[in-house]
Amino acid sequence: MQEDKPRTGLRRAMHSVRFTVWIYFAIFIVSIVILMWITFIATLESNYRKRRNEDIDTVSEYIVSQISAGSLTGKRLYDLAYSYDMCLILQDRYGLTLYSYDVSPEHCLIHGASAAELAEYRRLADENGIYRKENLGTDLITDNMLYVRSIKQGSTIGYLMINTSMEPLESTVGMIRAQLMQITIAMLILGFGISIFLSQLISTPIQRITLSARKLGQGDHNVVFNGKGYNETEQLAQTLNFASEEITKIDTMRRDLMANISHDLRTPLTMVKAYAEMIRDLSGDDPVKRDEHLGIIIEESDRLAALVNDILDLTKLENGAEGLSLEEFDFSERIRSIMSRYTILAERDGYHFYVSVPEHTIIKADPIKFDQVIYNLINNAVNYSGEGKEIYVTAVKQEQGTEIAITDTGPGISKELLPLIFDRYYRAEKSKREVIGTGLGLSIVKQILIMHGYEFGVRSEEGTGSTFWFRVKEG
Numbered sequence: 240m241q242e243d244k245p246r247t248g249l250r251r252a253m254h255s256v257r258f259t260v261w262i263y264f265a266i267f268i269v270s271i272v273i274l275m276w277i278t279f280i281a282t283l284e285s286n287y288r289k290r291r292n293e294d295i296d297t298v299s300e301y302i303v304s305q306i307s308a309g310s311l312t313g314k315r316l317y318d319l320a321y322s323y324d325m326c327l328i329l330q331d332r333y334g335l336t337l338y339s340y341d342v343s344p345e346h347c348l349i350h351g352a353s354a355a356e357l358a359e360y361r362r363l364a365d366e367n368g369i370y371r372k373e374n375l376g377t378d379l380i381t382d383n384m385l386y387v388r389s390i391k392q393g394s395t396i397g398y399l400m401i402n403t404s405m406e407p408l409e410s411t412v413g414m415i416r417a418q419l420m421q422i423t424i425a426m427l428i429l430g431f432g433i434s435i436f437l438s439q440l441i442s443t444p445i446q447r448i449t450l451s452a453r454k455l456g457q458g459d460h461n462v463v464f465n466g467k468g469y470n471e472t473e474q475l476a477q478t479l480n481f482a483s484e485e486i487t488k489i490d491t492m493r494r495d496l497m498a499n500i501s502h503d504l505r506t507p508l509t510m511v512k513a514y515a516e517m518i519r520d521l522s523g524d525d526p527v528k529r530d531e532h533l534g535i536i537i538e539e540s541d542r543l544a545a546l547v548n549d550i551l552d553l554t555k556l557e558n559g560a561e562g563l564s565l566e567e568f569d570f571s572e573r574i575r576s577i578m579s580r581y582t583i584l585a586e587r588d589g590y591h592f593y594v595s596v597p598e599h600t601i602i603k604a605d606p607i608k609f610d611q612v613i614y615n616l617i618n619n620a621v622n623y624s625g626e627g628k629e630i631y632v633t634a635v636k637q638e639q640g641t642e643i644a645i646t647d648t649g650p651g652i653s654k655e656l657l658p659l660i661f662d663r664y665y666r667a668e669k670s671k672r673e674v675i676g677t678g679l680g681l682s683i684v685k686q687i688l689i690m691h692g693y694e695f696g697v698r699s700e701e702g703t704g705s706t707f708w709f710r711v712k713e714g
Contacts, residue, residue, distance in 0.1 A: 328398075387399070455483055640712040643708065
């Protein structure tokens with residue numbers, strides 16, 4: 240096991256951004272160096288020969304054009320031969336030399352050639368127009384290039400002979416190779432240095448973000464992600480900072496939820512235990528007291544069961560474990576039926592319910608879950624309807640669909656709390672009167688409406704009540 244640790248660390252380092260950037264840049268530098276050497280070795284001589292042939296063609300075309308224009312002078316021929324390091328002979332059609340210039344007496348093939356050799360060159364030029372030969376087999380130290388051209392204006396009027404030597408490349412190649420080696424070493428040192436610097440520069444913001452993420456994973460929710468350096472890492476840092484804030488918020492809400500659920504569970508359990516003990520110790524033989532105490536136990540058990548059921552329902556909805564059973568039904572009729580069950584609150588506690596919905600409106604939805612949404616929104620309005628105890632239930636047809644709204648006349652909701660009102664972990668401050676429900680109703684409403692694909696929201700201002708709405712489509 241101990242032998243695997245260094246290998247694991249090495250493997251991890253080889254998969255790091257820093258190493259990856261460094262190795263790719265290093266490969267890039269080495270590839271350039273190799274390509275430079277291959278190009279130098281493979282093409283130097285061929286490029287040199289090609290360039291000398293191009294020089295010969297340039298000089299030849301210029302001389303012919305000057306002859307045609309009648310402006311050729313010995314001075315121009317001398318300048319050409321000197322500039323391009325060439326031997327020149329210009330003869331008439333009978334083989335008489337009109338102009339001759341020799342830049343390299345020791346290596347020139349046309350100067351010092353016999354009359355028979357020159358005659359052979361002229362014959363070859365007559366046959367082909369241009370006679371060209373390279374790498375002439377001579378006892379000279381240097382390679383030679385021979386060029387013979389017949390000059391014609393209707394018929395042959397003369398011959399142009401050019402000879403140039405190919406300078407030995409060994410010394411030149413050696414000098415270039417030494418310089419190239421120095422350049423190669425400098426490029427490798429500079430390239431590897433730049434690659435190390437760039438890999439460090441690129442990996443630093445990522446390492447900072449990774450370190451901050453590790454702290455966040457260890458529970459430090461105050462960590463701040465710093466991605467300064469590149470747009471991508473800055474955007475990543477902003478996203479992670481937002482995620483950190485949301486995690487902090489959710490963690491706080493989770494603790495609040497656990498505290499609230501613990502309180503809500505403890506209260507009915509305490510009541511059940513207390514009244515059970517009273518039945519055992521005091522009222523077991525008194526039918527009236529016993530029935531009263533048993534009734535309280537049943538009420539608290541129902542309250543406890545409702546809380547547990549809401550928690551289970553919400554969990555199923557959020558996890559997608561509970562699907563929809565879609566049916567077509569008249570939602571106006573169902574709303575009226577639901578509101579009829581709140582008559583007891585109107586008669587006993589003085590609530591005022593105002594219902595304004597169309598006569599018949601058919602929608603396709605899950606009727607059980609639709610009823611659950613209406614019940615939870617009505618219960619929420621009852622809990623926070625204020626002293627006026629007025630609740631308005633309306634359904635208004637709009638271009639986008641029919642908007643169903645439940646409005647209370649309570650204290651309203653501040654702008655800061657509006658984004659949290661449907662959150663599972665958010666718990667609004669209770670009204671002074673006893674609250675109906677478990678406190679998870681709006682979260683259940685949110686999940687059901689999301690499953691149906693309905694738009695929903697809340698409109699509220701402090702002191703003017705709140706309106707919870709959702710929009711359905713007929714059909």
